[in-house]
Amino acid sequence: MEIPKIDPILNGNQRALAKAISIVEDRKPEHRELMKQLYAYTGNSHIIGITGSPGGGKSSLVNGLVREWRRKGDTVAIVAIDPTSPFSGGALLGDRIRMRDHEEDDGVFIRSMGTRGSLGGLSEACQDTVRLMEAAKFDRIIIETVGVGQSELDIMKTADTIALVLYPSGGDMIQAFKAGIMEIADLFIINKADLPGVEQLKGELEDLLHITHIPGNWEPPILATISTEKKGIKEVTEALENHHDHLLSSEEKTERRLSQKEVxxxxxxxxxLKTDFAPLIQQELKETEGQTPEQAEQRDPYESAEKIYKRWMKRITAKE
Ligand SMILES: Nc1nc2c(ncn2[C@@H]2O[C@H](COP(=O)(O)OP(=O)(O)O)[C@@H](O)[C@H]2O)c(=O)[nH]1
Ligand SMILES: [Mg+2]
Incomplete structure (x- = not known):
């Protein structure tokens, strides 16, 4: 077990960063020590979560945001969470092509993560990846994810600013509403504004916001974009920056991150516990109930689980 040196990561060496991300993505045991060493250097980037249905234009939008921020001199790192690609696999072909625009640029770092085949721990792996990027001092870190499932919602909650991408006739708003994303979004983007139905979608969105939005100091803006024509992108970067300024000036950024810490x-x-205990369960079953096929067949799952649980609890309390 070898923990990578943290200096190259802190100095923004992309190769060192990529290697460290592989360690946290594979959940190798040494990732904990690595993250412990790096934690003190995190907390300074603007983390942006971008979510929405597949095909809504998130990657096209991200591509535009990167271009806009690079023009201003901000560095940008991207984590694309893609449930359709295997855990070890790269980005979808489309994403690759769109992101190729930035391939030669040292101020841009792109990483994709699949969800299929992951042994859980996706939100932890993603959060660790984002922190590695923070340690490497990227100004903006974008997490692109399809807004489905609990772990993706957890991931979104670790961002400072959350943007939901919708598109006309997408029918994805109800989906987002059900998934609980409407309540947490700080910004709404209606992409594909070249298609008919933008005004209608905007109206529906405003109506829904009346129900879900908890009045506070920040009113989530609704913006329209045509990502493929690079229209409205600058306004999105400005809105994202405004939200970040709002977080900083109101101490809300610290509050958000603190409230996430306990979770x-x-x-x-x-x-x-899950990863460490799983192999022990097999062991316990053998010890308590034998391992012949007949014995396995006779097992009552409720009773077996109860028995093992009690044995463990007994051991834990005995040691105290
Ligand atoms: N008409 C139109 N198509 C777009 C727009 N933005 C993206 N697309 C197209 O929508 C498809 C999906 O885009 P992509 O960025 O991969 O969406 P993602 O799955 O949300 O990341 C691609 O074929 C894009 O070219 C837009 O503003 N207008
Ligand atoms: Mg995409």
Whole structure:
């Protein structure tokens, strides 16, 4: 077990960063020590979560945002979470092509992560990846994800600014509403504004916001874009920056991150218990109930689980 040196990561060496991401993505045991060493250097980037149905134009939009921010001199790192690509696989072909625009640029770093085949821990792996990018001092970090499932919602909640991408006749708003994304979005983007139905979608969105939005100091803006024609992109970067300024000036950024910390401790503990205990369950079953096929068949799952649970609890309390 070898923990990578952190200096090259802190100095923004992209090769070192990519290597470190592989360690956290594979959930190798050494990732914990690595993250412990790097944690002190995190917390300074603007983390942006971009979510919405597949095909809505998220990647096209991200591509535009990168171009806009690079023009201003901001560095940008991207994590694309893609449920359709295998865990070890790269980006979807389309994403690759769109992102090729930035391939030669040192101020841009792109990484994709699949969800299929992942042994859970996706939100932890993603959060660690984002922190590695923070340690490498990227100004903006974008997480692109399809807004489905609990772990993706968890991922979104770790962002400072959350943007939901919708498109006319997409029918995806109800989906987002059900998934609980409407409530947490700080910004709404209606992409594919070249298609008919933008005004209608905007109206529907405003109506829904009346129900879901909790009045506060920030009113989520609704913006229209045509990503493929690079229209409205500058306005999106400005709105995202405004939200970040709002977070900083109101101390809300610190509050958000603090409120996430307790949730994170619990998640990390559960992740570790799950991975460490799974092999022990087999062991326990053998010890308590034997391992012949007949014995396995006779098992009552409720009783077996109860028995093992009690044995473990007994051991834990005995040690205290
Ligand atoms: N008409 C139109 N098509 C777009 C727009 N933005 C993206 N697309 C197209 O929509 C498809 C999906 O885009 P992509 O960025 O991959 O969406 P993602 O799955 O949300 O990342 C691609 O064929 C894009 O060219 C837009 O503003 N207008
Ligand atoms: Mg995409």
């Amino acid at each position: 994170e401790i619990e998640r990390r503990l559960v992740e570790r």
